[in-house]
Amino acid sequence: MSASPASDRAPVTGAGRPIDLRSDTVTEPTEAMREAMRMAVVGDDGLDGDPTVRELEAVGAAAMGKEDALFVTSGTMGNLVAALVHAGRGGEALVDEHAHVARSEGGGISRLAGLMCTAVRSHDGMMDLDALAASMRGDYSRHGAPTAMVVVETSHNHAGGRALPLPYLAAVSERARAAGAAVHIDGARIFNAALAQGVPPAAIAAFGDTVTFCLSKGLSAPMGSILAGSRDFVVRARSYRRMVGGGLRQAGCVAAAGLVALRDMLGRLADDHRRAHVLWASLRTPTPALVGNAPDTNIVLVHLGASNPGGATACAARLSARGILVRPRDADTLRIVIHRHIDDDAIRVAAAEIALATGSEH
Structure with a gap:
């Protein structure tokens, strides 16, 4: 199933901050x-x-x-x-x-x-x-x-x-x-x-x-x-x-x-690893090839394949319009990084939106 146009649905974050999965460098000091x-x-x-x-x-x-x-x-x-x-x-x-x-x-x-x-x-x-x-x-x-x-x-x-x-x-x-x-x-x-x-x-x-x-x-x-x-x-x-x-x-x-x-901050890195695994498992359920092997740490790679229109850049743009910020790793792969500002609710929302944007939702 192909992704719906961004204009068909309301953004997931409303007037709040986007879910920023571009890097763990976006973390703010405590x-x-x-x-x-x-x-x-x-x-x-x-x-x-x-x-x-x-x-x-x-x-x-x-x-x-x-x-x-x-x-x-x-x-x-x-x-x-x-x-x-x-x-x-x-x-x-x-x-x-x-x-x-x-x-x-x-x-x-x-x-x-x-x-x-x-x-x-x-x-x-x-x-x-x-x-x-x-x-x-x-x-x-x-x-x-x-x-x-x-x-x-x-x-x-x-x-x-x-x-x-x-x-x-x-x-x-x-x-x-x-x-x-x-x-x-x-x-x-x-x-x-x-x-x-x-x-x-x-x-x-x-x-x-x-x-x-x-x-x-x-x-x-x-x-x-x-x-x-x-x-x-x-x-x-x-x-x-x-x-x-x-x-x-x-x-x-x-x-x-x-x-x-x-x-x-060292002890809480386990939360990032756990949430990365939850995101990976959520995306893997409908489409195993989308995410490959389980992540070791806090980074998840999403492999789009040649069938995804516009590749990683276009997919990142579709997600950005929905309040999910990600970065292309290369022409056909998204890199998603989990950090302390990403909680369990953010993982749930991001998983659903990424599945929709990549055409791999249930």
Whole structure:
């Protein structure tokens, strides 16, 4: 059954706010975060240091099982700074072909860090290990400089929030370190991945020399990420952070929200995972092919297929007219992200509207 024109039915949200499923970056700070920001003890982080930032860095490092950490404005900045530090050894970064650093960070690894970004064929967020080994260079050759870093992403955005298996991460780490290359984990949603796998985040971060994680996604802080690694790494990273415009001043005003995020918000990520599974199950009932495998975390991919008129862009527009905001992942796939502003009623309404817009309702 095809979707009805938007004009035939009243919008689901009336005069209220739309159901925003575009990303978990749309989350707003909690009242506790706002109060912590108001009361934060601050200092010049570019001079003597900001005490609240330093506290956040210590807590973030401990969560990742690393010696030290650096507060950065975003995950993209964290990944770039890591690349700048690791680029001292060589001239190549190996990433999976659908990695966020390759697709969504403006080419910073290449344009700013000077690393040739080599995409390795992958499936479900995981690089083919034979292809990875074949791409690895342990020394200079007529073809170029050695591999400087290997980047893995978990949970994996493009793969629908896939939590990469620990044995896979171990295999990547083993191959990279045998070639003398650093492993950087883009762990923007590493707490989601850890929850899905029933392990502490440090168990995932252990496979990387360095790791980033975001405070501004499911954890609901207004901004900021943490880049963690060895003490020596962070000393160098602090210098590169200044180079790319991250020499922060009274940053404790926002770091305070990050501390609340790490203290109060980790436990509630299970609600997002549960609701993502409920949405997946609701859409799967009439049309199993629409959503594929069950989500690991808080992201659901909706595979429209060639028969859906106008593809993902047109389907997103139809849903927007009905008060449901989603984003295309590619021409034929919608990406839906659950976060703390999405309750059970919102899931029920969204499931019905998505089923209608995709022509898969009962």
